[in-house]
Amino acid sequence: MYGEAAALGAGTVLNALATGVGSAFAIDAETTARIELDDTGDVTGDIAGAPDGDTRLIRRCVERVVERFGDGQGGHVRTESEVPMAAGLKSSSAAANATVLATLSALDVTVAEPRSSEDDGEEPDGIGREEACRIGVRAARDAGVTVTGAFDDASASMLGGVTVTDNEADDLLAREAVEWDVLVWTPAERAFSADADVERCARVAPMARLVADLALDGRYGAAMTxxxxxxxAALGFPTDPAVEAMPHAAGVSLSGTGPSVVAVGERAELERVRERWSQREGDTWMTTTRTDGARVIE
Structure with a gap:
């Protein structure tokens, strides 16, 4: 009973901490989960490159899938990631999605593609990707690694493209395929989502509502900025990187609760931003958006 799957990191359009509405877009950076189920009933886990890493989330993802589709199985899950942890690039959502899909694969549960307008109205066998995503979101709440449940981040990671969500109701409000080049600056410091100052974020709710309107109108670049x-300002991060990017990027934002900053636009223009950001301490790297979302490998 073996399963393997990969899910995507993501960047932020709208942080959901202020109002519960959030928006994110998938980037070409993957987290892979590999699981082998057994009859022990106990779930263990480990994270490649982080021997002391917190495995509560991935273990809980396995447990939730088994509770719904299995028969009391246990097993071992291991994740390996290109997405830096605690950097605002949705590493937890990617790990959760990959683990859920890998466990479903190990249990031979079919993961259906999103329904189209041409479907005949019959429900697909197995589980849809959107609902599979919700399993990981609920596991994240169980594990205490998220404040909002992060359905915005998780949906972008699972489905690809850019999504807008109501995180309080776990509703997908909009999804659109986008093709952007993406520049990321990740300083050495780390910031865990569960430690974010929710009260300070709530004070910028008027701006968050404006961002939601922009995103739902398809004006993602302006929304990001x-x-x-x-x-x-609310979380105490410098705005200098964003100001440096504004003349050249279609949009630039603090990603998640930081510390990474992401800019989107045309590669030639983003290369000019890269020259500035590369002078800062930390890692500066170029990637692209992804529209295909998470995938089962085996």
């Missing part, structure tokens, strides 16, 4: 300025 307003979000980035508002939440950098």
């Amino acid at each position: 307003v979000n980035g300025l508002a939440f950098s």
Whole structure:
């Protein structure tokens, strides 16, 4: 009973901490989960490169899938990631999605593609990707690694493209395929989502509501930039990287609760931003968006 799957990291359009509405977009950086189920009933886990890493989330993902589709199985899950942890790039959502899909695969549960307008109205066998995503979101709440449940981050990671969500109801409000080049600056410091100052974030709710309107209108670049300025101020991060990027990027934002900053636009223009950001301490790297979302490997 073996399963393997990969899910994507993501960048932020709108941080959901202020109002419960959030938006994110998938990037080409993957987290892979490999699981082998057995009859022990106990779930263990480990994270490649982080021997002391917190495995509560991935273990809980396995447990939730087994509770719904299995027969009391246990096993061992291991994740390996290109997405830096605690950097605002949705590493937890990617790990949860990959683990859920790998466990479903190990149990021979079919993961259906999103329904289209041409479907005949019959429910697909197995489980849809959107509902599979919700399993990981609920596991994240169980494990205490998220404040909002992060359905925005998780949906972008699972489905690909850019999504807008109501995180309080776990509702997908909008999804659109986008093709952007993406520049990421990740300083050495780390910031865990569960430690974010929710009260300070709530004070920028008027700006968050404006960002939500922009995102639902498809104006993602402007939405990102307003979000980035508002939440950098609320969470105590510098706005200098965003200001440096604004003349050249279609949008730039603090990603998640930081510390990473993401900019989107045309590669030639983003290379000019990269020259500036590379002078800062930390890692600066270029990637792209992804529209295909998470995938079962085996």
